[in-house]
Amino acid sequence: MNIISLPTRPYDDQKPGTSGLRKKVSVFQQTAYLENFVQSIFDTLTVPAGATLALGGDGRYYNRTAIQTIIKMAAANGFARVLVGQAGILSTPASSHVIRKYQTFGGMVLSASHNQGGPQGDFGIKYNVGNGGPATEKITDAVYAKSKTISQYKIADFADVDIDHLGITLLAGGQFCVEVIDAVQDYADLMESLFDFPAIRALLKSGFSMQFDAMHAVTGPYAQELFVRRLGAPASSLMNCQPSEDFNGGHPDPNLTYAEDLVKIMYAGASAPDFGAASDGDGDRNMILGKNFFVTPSDSLAVLADVTATNSLGVRRPVFTPSSQITARRSSTPPQPLGILLKSSLPAAFCAAQKVQWSVAVVCRLPLCRPRHRNSLLPLGRKGGLITWAAAVAKSGWR
Numbered sequence: 068m069n070i071i072s073l074p075t076r077p078y079d080d081q082k083p084g085t086s087g088l089r090k091k092v093s094v095f096q097q098t099a100y101l102e103n104f105v106q107s108i109f110d111t112l113t114v115p116a117g118a119t120l121a122l123g124g125d126g127r128y129y130n131r132t133a134i135q136t137i138i139k140m141a142a143a144n145g146f147a148r149v150l151v152g153q154a155g156i157l158s159t160p161a162s163s164h165v166i167r168k169y170q171t172f173g174g175m176v177l178s179a180s181h182n183q184g185g186p187q188g189d190f191g192i193k194y195n196v197g198n199g200g201p202a203t204e205k206i207t208d209a210v211y212a213k214s215k216t217i218s219q220y221k222i223a224d225f226a227d228v229d230i231d232h233l234g235i236t237l238l239a240g241g242q243f244c245v246e247v248i249d250a251v252q253d254y255a256d257l258m259e260s261l262f263d264f265p266a267i268r269a270l271l272k273s274g275f276s277m278q279f280d281a282m283h284a285v286t287g288p289y290a291q292e293l294f295v296r297r298l299g300a301p302a303s304s305l306m307n308c309q310p311s312e313d314f315n316g317g318h319p320d321p322n323l324t325y326a327e328d329l330v331k332i333m334y335a336g337a338s339a340p341d342f343g344a345a346s347d348g349d350g351d352r353n354m355i356l357g358k359n360f361f362v363t364p365s366d367s368l369a370v371l372a373d374v375t376a377t378n379s380l381g382v383r384r385p386v387f388t389p390s391s392q393i394t395a396r397r398s399s400t401p402p403q404p405l406g407i408l409l410k411s412s413l414p415a416a417f418c419a420a421q422k423v424q425w426s427v428a429v430v431c432r433l434p435l436c437r438p439r440h441r442n443s444l445l446p447l448g449r450k451g452g453l454i455t456w457a458a459a460v461a462k463s464g465w466r
Contacts, residue, residue: 068239069224070143075099081107081214083207087193089179092129095190099220101133105140105175106220107213108194111206114145114172121150121165121195123157123250124177125285125319125349126310127184130155133177133192135227142243143221146172151230152250156310158285158350161254163199168253173197178285178349181320185313255292268299280329280345281308283315289350304340314348321345321354323361334359 078097081088081104088104095101120141124130134155141149150169151157157165159176166174179191194202194210202210228236228245236245271277279294281287287308294300306329307315318325326345333343333356343356355362362370 068142068242070221071224072219072221073099073102074219075103075217077215077217078103079215082211083193083202085193085201085204085207086180087176087191087201089182089189089191092186092188092190095129095133101136101192102140102220102222103214103217104192104210105137106144107210107217108175109140109144110213110217111209112172116145117147118145118172119148119150119169120146121157121162121169121171121174122177123152123155123162123165123174125158125179126154126156126312127177127179127190127314127348128186128188128312129190130177130312131230133190134230136222137175138228138245139223139225140221142223142225142238147243149245150174151228151245151247153233153247154231156285156288157250158254158289160351161250161289162195164254164257165248165250166195166197166199168257171197173202176349180349181318181347181352183314183318184311184348185316188313251288251292254289255297258293259297264297271298271300275342276340277304277342277344278306278329278332278340279304279343280306280321280326281310282317282319282321282326282345282347283307283309283311284319284346284348284350285310286346286350319348321347321352323354326354330356330361333357 076099078100080090080094083104120137122134122137122141124134134151138149138151150165150171152161152165155177157176159178162174162176165171174195176193176195177191178193179189182189182191184190194206196202196206223239223243225238228238230245230247233247233249235247238244277294277300279290281290287305287310290305290308291302294305295302307317309315320326321344323330329343329345333339336359339358341358345354346352353367354364355367
């Protein structure tokens, strides 16, 4: 393998956080700016023989260019294999799964999250460690220190690799290979092992309606595989699922402003779907909507933490919540089957009062109502929307 060492000069603005390094695309396009940062990461690692690197991103502008550069630099810095999501697409949650499933020596995630894309937009890169999580502060500090003294970077001399078709490309006489994987299938398989897909399929078949907005970002292919192919939702229940380098001119931040088209659908009165959601650029944040109401992020978290069960493999998985187990006060609005887990005593740690647990969120339609937590001294949240009540663990029934 022909490895070239090229001289470079340091940049003084390459201090990463836990979310990596995020800058304007034009900054990353400066001479050796990307290469400096990648080499600084590799210089902090002791790469074992035969190591594999996971690689992919949210599909934004400069994603493909960066992937080709990182592949060549990985080869030059001792990696034996690079796993790339097909077409360079790899959501942040899926990246963590790929790292763990294939036991790679970490991975590079190319994303600027919910920031805008395109030539005038943002780009980002971060290194995730072997457990799938972001690099620790100790590592990011070491990367920054290297970036301030770097004088050269190493890169292998070979042609760009086809990342659009599944398969293995052998390079340098078989010393190095690039494997393009179907990371969407890998992640969908994981979801099917964690969630009760037959129950969700039955729910969707029963007439429960939904609308999901991928915002022209990375989750589009995942949504098509999960919701349509595996769960049987109609294709019309998905929108903006074709990834775009500039997110089709939009802003992939799932909130009431930037997901306005979804909001209009979900606030369409009696014709609105039962459930709505949108996700951000790299697929690790979301917005949840109900029929004519918005679920605040804190209430979303409370619902997820509220109820857990364990399958036969010892993996926590969601199942439907029987109404007999719900002790929360509700409004007169009939409860909708959310399909989200059984109650657990674990969330009691979140409560200000003793011996209580979070209930399923409650709808309050009064415009001046302030969402709050019952039995708490502090009123929390915005006006209107959902309320999360602290419900007594004892089976007190409906109140």
